[in-house]
Amino acid sequence: MLPRAAVQSLSLFSSDKVNESSITLSDEEIRSLAARFGSPLLVVDCEQVRRQYHALKAALPGVDLHYALKPLPHVAVVACLRDEGAFFDLATTGEVELVKAAGIAPDRCIHTHPIKRDSDIRDALRYGVNTFVVDNPEEVKKFARYRKRAELLVRVSFRSPNAVCDLSKKFGCEQGAVLSLIEQARALGVRVRGLSFHVGSQATEPSKYVEAINACVGLYGEALLAGLPALDVLDIGGGFPVSYNEAVMPIDEFCTPIRAALAHLPKHVRVIAEPGRFIAAPAAISVSTVMGKAKRNGSMWYYLDDGVYGSYSGQMFDHAKYPVRALKESTELFPSVLAGPTCDSIDVIDDNIMLPELEVGDLVVGRMMGAYTWASATDFNFFRRAKVVVVNEAPADSGRVVKLKTHR
Numbered sequence: 001m002l003p004r005a006a007v008q009s010l011s012l013f014s015s016d017k018v019n020e021s022s023i024t025l026s027d028e029e030i031r032s033l034a035a036r037f038g039s040p041l042l043v044v045d046c047e048q049v050r051r052q053y054h055a056l057k058a059a060l061p062g063v064d065l066h067y068a069l070k071p072l073p074h075v076a077v078v079a080c081l082r083d084e085g086a087f088f089d090l091a092t093t094g095e096v097e098l099v100k101a102a103g104i105a106p107d108r109c110i111h112t113h114p115i116k117r118d119s120d121i122r123d124a125l126r127y128g129v130n131t132f133v134v135d136n137p138e139e140v141k142k143f144a145r146y147r148k149r150a151e152l153l154v155r156v157s158f159r160s161p162n163a164v165c166d167l168s169k170k171f172g173c174e175q176g177a178v179l180s181l182i183e184q185a186r187a188l189g190v191r192v193r194g195l196s197f198h199v200g201s202q203a204t205e206p207s208k209y210v211e212a213i214n215a216c217v218g219l220y221g222e223a224l225l226a227g228l229p230a231l232d233v234l235d236i237g238g239g240f241p242v243s244y245n246e247a248v249m250p251i252d253e254f255c256t257p258i259r260a261a262l263a264h265l266p267k268h269v270r271v272i273a274e275p276g277r278f279i280a281a282p283a284a285i286s287v288s289t290v291m292g293k294a295k296r297n298g299s300m301w302y303y304l305d306d307g308v309y310g311s312y313s314g315q316m317f318d319h320a321k322y323p324v325r326a327l328k329e330s331t332e333l334f335p336s337v338l339a340g341p342t343c344d345s346i347d348v349i350d351d352n353i354m355l356p357e358l359e360v361g362d363l364v365v366g367r368m369m370g371a372y373t374w375a376s377a378t379d380f381n382f383f384r385r386a387k388v389v390v391v392n393e394a395p396a397d398s399g400r401v402v403k404l405k406t407h408r
Contacts (some may be wrong), residue, residue, distance in 0.1 A: 025285070025391075027327050033389055034287050034363055040306035040386040041287040042374045044072070046080040047392040048283040053084055056240060056275055059255035063262075066110060068238055068276030069095045071371035076390040077280065078102045083395075089238075089274040093123040100127055112196070112235070112274060114155050114171045118142060125149050133196055133235075135173045140184050147189040153196040153235055154181050156219070158212040172197065178219050182228050194233030194269070195219060201277060201318075203239040205249065206257050212236070213261040220266065233270050236262075240278040244368050245321055251278070277371040284370035286311040286322075286386060290362045291341060299335045302358050307340010307347045309380040311366070311373045315349065318372035324349065327363040330356030338364065342381040 025033075025043065033041060057065060066089035067081050073095060078088070079102050088099050091113035099109060106128025113120070114135040121132065125146060134140050135155040143150045157172025173181060182192045195216045199208040213236065220231050236258070241248040248254075262271055288306035295301070306312065314320040324338065333354040340347035358364075377385040 030285075030287055030327060030365060031363065034289065037387055037389055039287050039289040039363070040304075040311060042284050042311055042369065042386040042388045043287060044074060044076060044284045044370065044388060044390045045392050046076060046283070046390060047395070049077055049080050049279060050084055050395065052279045052282055053081060053086060053275075055251055056255075056273075056278055059252045060259065060273060062271065063236070064270065064272045066112075066272055066274050067279055068112075068274045069098065070375065071276040072280035072284070072375055073098055074374075074388060074390075075102055076388075076393055077283070078104065080393065081279070087272065089276075090124065090129065093120055096124055096127050096129065106130075110153075110235075110272070112153075112155075114139065116142065121146060121150070131193065131233075134181070134185075135171055137181065137184055140181055140188065140190065143185070143190045144188040147191075150190065152185055152190060152192045153194050153233060154178055154192060155196045155198070156212070156216065158197050158199055158208060158215070175215060175219065179223060179226055179228065182223060183226075186228065191229070192231065194231040194235070196235030196237065198237030198274070199239050201239050202241050204241065206254050209236060209258045210261045213258070214264070217264050220269070230266075230268070232268050233272065234265060235272045235274065238274040238276050238278070240275055242278055242281045242368065242371075244281075245323055281368050281371035284373070286366040286369045286373065288364050288366075288386075290358050290360050290364065292360060293358065296337075299337050300355075300357070301337045301339055302355070302364070303339050303341060304349070304364055305341050305383070306386055307342060307349055307383075309340060309342050309344070309347055310377045310383065311369060311386045312340065312349050313376040313378070314369075314372040317376050320368075320372065322366045322369055324353065324364060324366045326355050326358055327365055328356045328358060332356060341383045344381070 064087050066087040068089040082104055088109045090096055090109050090111050109129045110131040111124045111129050112133045114133050130149055131151050133153045133155050155172045185192045197212045216234055223231055288304040290302050291305050292303040308316050336353050336355040337351045338349040379385055
């Protein structure tokens with residue numbers, strides 16, 4: 001359940017100051033936010049959300065981008081992308097409720113969780129979402145009672161051991177099972193519109209997308225030869241990479257072979273994608289405060305008011321390593337440990353980081369922290385998760401004063 005609380009709007013910075021480049025707020029601006037709102041904070045920049053969305057849109061022309069809510073299911077991000085013309089990828093009733101509250105038209109959404117409760121199906125259909133994903137016979141059976149309203153995409157498995165998260169380990173059917181699933185659905189009176197796949201999150205290179213697209217082109221032809229209705233949708237999933245501490249391929253270069261593979265699809269096929277991390281990760285920073293320090297085994301330990309049970313949860317659940325720095329200028333750096341606030345010994349952000357000597361009250365900033373951070377944070381040990389501060393909800397060219405909003 002997403003935390004719900006009153007929203008406070010404040011005007012703090014002029015647009016020419018905050019919008020000059022992505023989420024690179026100055027140290028002075030970050031300190032000002034922490035002084036005003038306290039810490040821990042997650043600062044979300046909607047201008048960077050727009051920038052990432054349009055970069056991927058330019059790299060995949062003609063592909064409808066369905067933002068996957070999972071990495072950052074925040075109403076400001078959803079509203080921002082709504083205004084840019086984005087589509088949305090939903091997986092739960094809670095996500096359906098979020099897009100509904102944001103005024104998203106249901107025909108701009110698909111429901112992509114391959115394994116669903118009947119209540120999830122009913123809630124999505126009640127809202128008006130009618131495209132769902134399946135990957136096995138038991139899931140197909142669930143739609144017999146909804147055959148007049150629901151349409152399906154069959155998710156195909158393409159194992160990707162080089163991806164940080166190989167999602168085909170948990171979901172997707174073998175290529176050889178695709179036609180039988182389509183035939184099963186037709187026998188039940190349920191229409192299958194096309195195929196989907198997801199090569200894994202934070203893919204390191206595009207060859208697996210090309211392999212999957214080519215295989216799906218072949219499957220479309222096999223379906224026609226088998227006398228099945230023509231398929232007219234292909235969902236190529238997400239997984240487009242972003243740079244944390246290591247450089248990744250620029251997105252246009254990454255998508256070049258993907259565009260070439262898509263050119264072999266029949267002209268009538270609508271192509272969609274499910275970007276999440278690519279849009280969300282660069283759009284937020286975390287701001288935390290040193291709440292204690294101690295010297296242990298020759299290293300200084302700094303205890304922050306945020307940690308792996310909070311905004312740094314992605315280090316546990318998402319295999320991420322975030323760029324972290326202290327907001328303190330110094331020419332001298334020392335071997336240090338950054339720990340979170342809880343009483344659990346696994347709550348360590350980095351046990352080998354070079355930092356200046358810090359004092360209680362100093363600020364530490366984590367970057368690239370929009371994806372799978374606040375979304376998977378907890379209130380363990382009653383340390384409350386970060387407060388979300390949103391900047392640049394209005395586009396940079398609107399001429400309006402930047403508004404800040406805080407959310408719990």
